[in-house]
Amino acid sequence: DAGVTQSPTHLIKTRGQQVTLRCSPKSGHDTVSWYQQALGQGPQFIFQYYEEEERQRGNFPDRFSGHQFPNYSSELNVNALLLGDSALYLCASSLGTSGYTFGSGTRLTVV
């Protein structure tokens, strides 16, 4: 049973560029959440998607946007990248009140 799959694994971008990260949820899960984890910190909630709609959003600027597709997969887009956006981006999926299952993350480096 495949867990949560994220791509790419690593990414290097230049300041001002745009980036798209992808996530396929665990089989049977319908809710996808995105988190940003800076070095030495706990993950911070970005937003959550359910039924192709953004259900909740954390304290992140509008440069961060997302999408959920009919097959429950999701994308995270970040525009106008800043050096401070360098982090590990984690995708998590869930079904109802089950626990969250996390992917291996995408390491984004902005130079």
Next chain:
Amino acid sequence: KQEVTQIPAALSVPEGENLVLNCSFTDSAIYNLQWFRQDPGKGLTSLLLIQSSQREQTSGRLNASLDKSSGRSTLYIAASQPGDSATYLCAVRTGANSKLTFGKGITLSVRP
């Protein structure tokens, strides 16, 4: 606003020791609490999920307890091994559809 604290930030123990990792949260009205393990540069692996109606959960050498009234959870690791070396994160969920709020984690080193 829910806040989760994990102290200390780092812990080093000799192999074979039993140990307890602590997690505290400010709002006792939680839905559930989940403990995760994270290896350096990797994603999160779920260890144990405790629903708000439960007092503890066990999986192998791991036991997690929950005391909502005092805003505390502990993760007990029996007979620690070098392979247990990792960062352990605690996260709380305040509603059925709500986000997870994480602590900063405790980095555990088990010395052979």
